[in-house]
Amino acid sequence: MFKKIIKFLLFIGLLTFGTVFINAAGVIKIGAIVASTGPASFIGSPELKTLKLYVKKINNKGGVLGKKIQLIYYDTGANPRKAVSFAKRLIFEDKVVAIIGPSTTGETMAIIPFVQRAKIPLVSMGGGISIIKPVKKYVFKIVATDRMACKKLMGYMKKEGITKIAMISGSGGFGKSMRKQCKEVAPNYGIKILADETYGKKDTDMTSQLIKIKNTKGIQAVLNPGFGQGPAIVTKNYRQLKIPYPLFESHGVASKKYIEIAGKAANGVILVSPPVVVANKLSNANPLKKVCMDYTKEYKNAYHSDIASFGGHAYDSLYAIVDAIKKEHSINPQKIRDGLESLKNFVGIDGVVNMSKTNHLGLDTKTGLVLLRIKNGDWSIIK
């Protein structure tokens, strides 16, 4: 009995010693909360793959400040409640120095109070503007917001002399949020929204809504914020009804899949997109070209599949934290936060980042998004 207790104590001692030893050897613990399964897996899965790939790459090159990065990640399945419990676990048990994620806006909003209280820097991968507006001391993100997408599209419309448009939006989270943002920024560009229709996430036909739009007098263009199969069906129905106005799509369809599903109907569509999707078409003068091309190549080599633009968010978040650590020469969470806030001219996949005390997004509409037109089943950049 006594022997057993001694053995047990020795074991415990060894364990504690072991952990202390590993810590002493120097590991930088970075947490990640991603929705790699579940309804947002199309976002979370490429994000997690990217994180794993580049943490390995950084460590193979000797790590950061001579220390290896240890990535501790949890899968939320896009459930905000899980995000909260994983955030707590990362902060209090794993004792990470910074957190990447979560993948969606809803989850991010849920964990913000905890990271703020624990004073751990968070680089979110959610798209919503509410994450960084108003500015929260420990919360950052390097993902173009839907508001920026609206601005980019409407800026182009204004240039083309379009002042009256119709909107047909998906009723899922993505479409809903972007619809709201577009309606808010429209007056700044002198644009009136004459018809405002929606469709369900899994609807199979949008002809009725489009007939209504077609019969609305004075429309010059149609804007379709949405994600997944919806926009592809809208595009098909749009061409079947022979609606003569240009069709604008969101960054939700900036993938080859959309062109594949919508087929010929996609030709002529104008959309916004993160630059990485058209990496090889960016001009050589574009500072993003190299990083986007490298990412596309490395991801393809590692996983034998094409990139999804979401993976870029993970790349930027990881390297922003690494940059902050290098700059501040410290792995103190407070220092990392300071480093993130003073990030200047950081060239990521999603754009050139300039953070400041009042701006925790750091992306601008100019580099963060590109306008594309679909021609013969391929994208061409609108200058």
Add this chain to the structure above:
Amino acid sequence: MNELFSLLLSGITVGFIYALVGMGFTVIYNSSGIINFSQGEFVMAGGMSAVFLLKTGMPFGLVFILSIAITALLGILLWKLIDISKEKSIISMIILTLGYSIFLRGLAAVIFDKELHTLPSFVGNGSFEIFGAVLTYQSLLIMVVSIIIVISLHLFFSKTKTGKAMVATSDNVNSAKLMGINIKRILMLNFALSAMIAAIGGILLAPITSTNYEIGIMLGLKGFSAAVIGGLSQPFGAVVGGLVLGILESLVAGYISSEYKDAVAFIALLGILFFMPGGIFSNLKAKRV
């Protein structure tokens, strides 16, 4: 006037999609009294199998037959599961079909993927224009096939021996047994038949709606509504039910707001269940089939 006609035509097009899915519900309900909640997943299975078989480079005719055969096997498997389960109450069988639908969805996500897919339109991408409204060839094909299926089902149930045996089974299981009808075989055929109709639907719908592993949820729900509105017992009823649903949705989306489209469709369903539990034909025919 033009707008009304366009909306009606759009409603009819969608209605036939619901009808095609709804017919499968009636075939199984007819003989066994079971509402098969994996009907939508059969539709998905047909469409997804076709997408992936076509990628292997097989000729389209073979893909068509194989996809239908695969789905028919899935239908037979469901029947086998129901057959070996110890609990024989209708409600537990219905729950079993619900579980099977979740299983099929998961299986499709693992075997195929979670991406969206589409099939090429087999009749070309052209369309007609009727009084300013547009009707695509593919939609027309769906209408024609739905009508052909309804007529063949009618002939099958009234003219062939097997069909009559199915009707007899639905009327009275015990006397059918006494007449020497192999009930189990008949029910198995029934599940296979229903799955085959679903598979045809899945393949025909894929060019229009595109398909993925969870497309069956929504199609199954709308198809079920169509079948219930039509009285659940006749394939023809499902067609009428689908048309009612489709036209209602289209008119609401066109004249009121697209936000209320689904709500109105389901309110109509509830209304039917409250006031005409036997479907809109309940006053005309009391008998199944």
